[in-house]
Amino acid sequence: MKIVIAGLWASVVIVSAGFVKEKLNLGAPKTSEAASESQLTVLKTKELNVPRIKDGVIKGYIIAQVSYTLDAKLLKNERLADSVVCDELFKYLYQDAGADLDRLDKFDLNKMTSAVKAETNEHLKVPAVSDVGILEFQFFPTSEPKAKSPPSPD
Secondary structure, eight states, rough: OOOHHHHHHHHHHHHHHHHHHHHHTTTOOOHHHHHOOOEEEEEEOOOOEEEEEEEEEEEEEEEEEEEEEEEEETTHHHHHHHHHHHHHHHHHHHOOOOOOTGGGGSSOOOHHHHHHHHHHHHHHHOOOOEEEEEEEEEEEEEOOOOOOOOOOOO
């Protein structure tokens, strides 16, 4: 009989210790302050069609789409971040006159993503965007206009 009472007593002590531990959060892993302060969200922009103009003539269009990592604790308005990222991407692609679009393999994508991230954070005045990735990047040249054939004398 002593063994049964000792077993019940041990069970009560173990269950009580579990409840106390949960109630007081003892043994919970300590989270770092930085990890608890950030709330990262991955978002993507809509596709952008950016015209490439050379010598006053549209040579083609760049189709680009990026994803970006946003710290939602630093910036609650995701739509604002999306519009600023799109704006900075458009400005970068439109103004990059040195890009040889016949050789897209030579285009510096790392430079583009770093510039978009830096300019976005500067515009937002908080370092809310921590990374920019490329989802789509293509160049479609415009076809040369066909010469009009003279009207047939009918």
